[in-house]
Amino acid sequence: MHSDGLVAISKEVADLDINEGPSKLSAFAGFEEKPPPAPKLQNQGTIAMDISEQFTDAAQKLDVGQLIKEPYFTLFESVGALEVMDRKMDSGYLEPGETMEDEYDFGQALLPEEIIGIIDQLLFHEMAWHKGHPLSQTIFTSLYIDRLLAPSPVSLDQTLFDRGASASDDESMTLRILRAYCLALIKTCWYVNSRVKSEHYYEEEDFVTHTFNRDLVEGLDHGAILQLLEDTTTLLSSSPEVSPKLKDALLCRLRFRATFLRTVEMANSRNSSASMKALWTELLDSLPALKSSTKLGKAAPTTFSVKLQRKLASTVPPRPIVHISDEIAFDHLERLCRDGSVAVEVLDYHDSHSLMTFVSLFQARKPQPSVYIRTLLQHYLFGDMIILGTMSIRQVLDEDLAHTVLPGNQLLDRDNDEIEVPSDPRFIMATKMEIFRSRAANSYLDILRTICQNRCRIRRTLAHTIADWDSLQLDAEELDVDLRAFTKEKPVLDESISTEPIYSFPLSSWAYFYKLQQMELVIQLGFELGTYAPDELARMYWYLKYISQTRSRHLERVKGFIVRAQRKALRAASVRIEKLQQYAEAVAFINFSKLEAASVYGFADALSCLFTALGRLELLQSSRRPYSDDSQRYEVRMKPFLSIGLPELVPFEELTELVTQPKESLVSILKFATDSAVGAKRAFEVMSKLSTEESFCKGSHESWLKNIKDCLKAVIFTNIIISKVKKAVEAAAKDEIPKFKVEIPESGQGYHDFWVVPKITHSLATTST
């Protein structure tokens, strides 16, 4: 029965598309809708009859194990049933003496210290929610928050905590502060939740957006809540009741909340990065005061209760309240502000390559920006299908094509759109290009969208998108051939390369370039995420080298055509300056990308050789894996690349030969490693001196430079390791295996996540032998 289900599920999972929007496969999904109304126990048309005895008698007659069941009631359904009176499943189960609800007097006066304690606890809960815990175990465990949410208020008058008959008209100062703070906090959560929900994220993996059928004060106006906060602030500052120290602490909390609320509200607009940045910075600046006054607070654990979860739309019994420490909470909040202020910089658009660099470097920040910031970035990038709030997808795509493969080309001429004669080649060019754009736009944006996911998902999703780019490349190839008839492209005839005429294939070249880049990223993320076993490292670095070398060669080919066209344009007198600029920029980009590819393949080659050498010395430990061999494991590892047409997957035997280099001596392999490392080091050094324009990282030069410097450190360290190993090998030549230990650093512990540099210990013992 289940085998069918499993196939269906695995197919469903495999078909998951990043375009599908937020996944709604949450376990809570069934509770998102309003629950059905309560059944009526008294009904004119029906009558209830007690059948306890008949039922029991009849059931007793059944054999042990015999079932009386409805024909469509399956085993599958029955295992999903909740067992009543089982404390782990039954949310209505009460321990002896336990009450269903808390007896809490909302009219009781609270000390200012307690208010600080509650407010801070709520802030920690909010951060725990940002970090991925559900609302039910965090903010919703507060009795005061619950009071505000159920029943859902439609005006501020309905939000008073004390609603009993004996409630006094005058709300005490402390309760007023708490009410204003809580309302603003819930509204802040509403903004954050709606933002996350409307972008691509992974429910319960990244974040839990489920609100358990509570509506997070949707009925209350944003302005009214802010006003309440402000009025309360004024009231408090002129109040003589509270001691100055506590007053300051309370005031800074109210102000912080007002700023936070304004920030998340403003964050949705994409108009001005400067004012957004100012808000995030203001928020960040208000944190030290919060932090230092936390100790003034007095914890009020009685105002939080696990039992509240029973009132939420959920079938699970109450789970423990999540507690995170204040350091973790403040740390998260601080990073949120910092990342938020950097994320808005994406709105200052420079060029398509810089945009790509910005997004990938931003997502590579350690630790990765939180889900809210990542979804904000997605909103800035693609909200309403308008790129960065100002540009059409076509604009970005055309610019990228012009700066990579088609500078100054007639295919991208906007005037072609004006032609209405169907037989005119320009008309056909415009139509064909539109076909290409509609095919490529999504794939192009998917790269950006994918990079906005969590690190593991990036790798997983890229493994799928490269297949998409592979087919895009094939489609583009056809279009390239079709377009040739209209562009009148003259092929290059070069006997030294080929007897056939050589055409430029610009569109498919573009697709190939991006495909290769993504393939490299898939492998590199494997290193970052610690996916590969130590004995795989040599092979994977070799593969990285292979792909980046292919990219470099491909770029060389593209450059050849561009330079040829550029020379032609320079000779022609009538060419516009802009076009010439495009040529220059495309050449600059290709040169840069080639340099970058050179650094990658040099470094990858060095590490591949080093790991090969260490493997030969039997210094790489690997766990016993009796149920598979290397070639099977290789097949599974390379599964994403298996379907790629170009470059073809290198067969295992051939690869092993290339990686292990059995004909070379240990010393010469280590010499190759040194040569490559020196080459890579030079490339990184050159890169580190490039200007912002030359390195295509406008808007993110600082983090780009840091990235390059980390790579540089890694390559220098690799060089040292290689020479250490070499020395040890040479010294131990007459004996046997040199005695030292190799340590592979955990991911995140090295100089750069993409480059796993082994550590060598006890090398001194070797030289003494």
Next chain:
Amino acid sequence: MEKSQAEDYLRSLLNKTLRVTTSDTRMFLGEFKCTDSVSPAAQSSGSDSTLETVKLDMTSRYLGLVVVPGEYVRKIEVEEFVSQMRKGEGGV
């Protein structure tokens, strides 16, 4: 009651709306889907797709499929339509 009669009786209850009251005074209301033989504790176990109703304050919520172990069952009621009941068998 013979065994076959007992089976027929229980089968006749399938898909009818039952109200099962448990020892902690909650009432579960829903369609009857399945039951098994009696446990040594001498109560049957009913497995109901139910709406849970807490008697005390009459708040209710939707639960989905639940199984009520026989030992906690205090009362079982069946809902019948008045219009479909034969004269003389209970009734208004």
